[in-house]
Amino acid sequence: MQKFKFELKKEDGKARLGKITTAHGEIETPVFMPVGTRASVKTLAPNEVEEIGAKIILGNTYHLYLRPGTKVIQKSGGLHKFMKWDGPILTDSGGFQVFSLGFGAKDQTSKKLVKIKEDGVEFRSHLDGSKHFFTPKSVIQMQKEIGADIMMAFDECAPADADKDYARDAMARTHRWARECVEANKKVKPLYGYEQALFGIIQGVTYKDLRVESAKFISNLDFDGVAIGGLAVGEPEKVRNEILETVEPHLPKDKPRYLMGVGFPQDILNAVERGVDMFDCVLPTRLGRNGTVWTYRGKLNLMNSPFINDLNPIEKGCDCYACQNFTRSYIAHLLRESEILGIRLTSLHNLRFMMRFMEDIRNSIQENKFKTFKKDFIKKFER
């Protein structure tokens, strides 16, 4: 069976062209990974996700553990078979969801949903209030049951406004849990006969010295890749860019680097420029469900009145099913009528846009033209 592998093929400045090999296929990097939180990339069927050129998708351990439960998935022979996606899958460890339930909430009631202990986290389900306890070991066990090609270590994602003492404590827990995940991974055999890779997560909020410490610590453990967590949670672009620059020299060159939760095209360009290889974000589908579509000339909201008479496709030159077959007029009509085909078409287009965008990024690195591509892209594309 194919072992997990990363090959760094080329650099253009800090921007990297690479290839990840997993048991379920190869992934050219930089890559954007569509999010299928609950075992479905929202509104789309797996054959459509494949047709738009997605090579790897995300699942979420927290959600899948609560419903349908990892045992149900195991009964089908793992998430690939359950959802009929034969390509690589990465699962988030659930850390972010567990903590965003507590810290993301503004009121005291919600904070009580989460209790952080040194050996793990107790939380209540957002669905029914039932009590659960996640540990590094249990999170690895669940991801083995899910059968992800790439598993994520369990981390504590401290809030963006955490003070330094808290940030340091959370980082220390994250590091201890990272080590425990590596140990647990060695002990629990894969259930489905293929190797599952494990990535560590760097934390440290916006404190540069903590981020450097975390980068060094995580990079030195026996992980197959390194993720940067706790960003894209509201910090200014400048701050995020500085953290990426601070962290980058401490990251191993021979492992893929994953900036979690980042998906705005401009943010992806900033991160690729600073040596990041992997991205995920719910934005393409979430915006699509609001009627917003991305094009190389910026975004359009098809709910705006002129589009009902617009016989152009969403984006000229786009090869997606939506652009090859339908006018803005028709899609605008569907969106106004809350016809589900409308949000299918906008979601499909936005994800295909991301795939074309990432391909263009990779081509520009191949040709040593990443900086020019970035400049030209940003000139035309407004957020």
Next chain:
Amino acid sequence: MQKFKFELKKEDGKARLGKITTAHGEIETPVFMPVGTRASVKTLAPNEVEEIGAKIILGNTYHLYLRPGTKVIQKSGGLHKFMKWDGPILTDSGGFQVFSLGFGAKDQTSKKLVKIKEDGVEFRSHLDGSKHFFTPKSVIQMQKEIGADIMMAFDECAPADADKDYARDAMARTHRWARECVEANKKVKPLYGYEQALFGIIQGVTYKDLRVESAKFISNLDFDGVAIGGLAVGEPEKVRNEILETVEPHLPKDKPRYLMGVGFPQDILNAVERGVDMFDCVLPTRLGRNGTVWTYRGKLNLMNSPFINDLNPIEKGCDCYACQNFTRSYIAHLLRESEILGIRLTSLHNLRFMMRFMEDIRNSIQENKFKTFKKDFIKKFER
């Protein structure tokens, strides 16, 4: 350009095997027509509607007139191009919607939405309360703008509990309007270069003498097909069957016969047995959106708890994308999570079920085995 044509190929008792030819293709009858009220068969893309074997779909003049407006559709070159469906389309005239707005409502406020006049009907939009007036002529004009292969005459669909005097008046208006529709149809040229057929509608509530009178009147006008309206609105199965039997001898053999709004498999069998060729209904997609699926062994509600652990397809032997790829377990999970793919798969399966069911009906007529088929089917299938 291909002219509208109906060929009666075979009879098995009163059950008929036939073929309709339209400018956009041929239709084997008996046929079930999926409903695409607002220019979309709910949750599905046109390539999927084609893949499940649908040969003709419905649109609705009332809804399309209100939004996006027939002028928007005309700008795209007609409904076929607007929604990218290259097969035949039948449009309802709007009569049923206009009247169900008024009579369907239980309270006085809603009744005021509709004012029936001798030359047409004034109504208020259910969307924004704006005032509109439909006449036989305007309804033909709109259906020309939409570009339906089969247009329906404007009729008054009286309520199931109307007294005989009212039923007679409504029928008389329907007959006068039918004549006006035939006249209007001759005067308004098709806009898109192909011939558009026109069907008349028989009314008369549940009064057999009125139904006979209406059948004779409508059958003698220059229509391409004859529809039976005002049924499937809550009358007992026995009453509907009797009306069909009473009407049938007065229908022309050489025109297709369409029972509007009927879609329960058992009801279709009853009507085919009584000489009906065409059916439409929103049930397959509406039930699908509630998690209910049809199989030859009856219906299943996938929201019921055992299905989350059921690794069977919805229906063994079904060739639809849902059954070929996914387990009840996965689809049950999607439905519980309100993931849109869930209702796409149930809608797709239910429509594919209807297509297989109609094909089996046609084959049984071909082999002079319709009665046996009906008996065997009903034995297994519970409503």
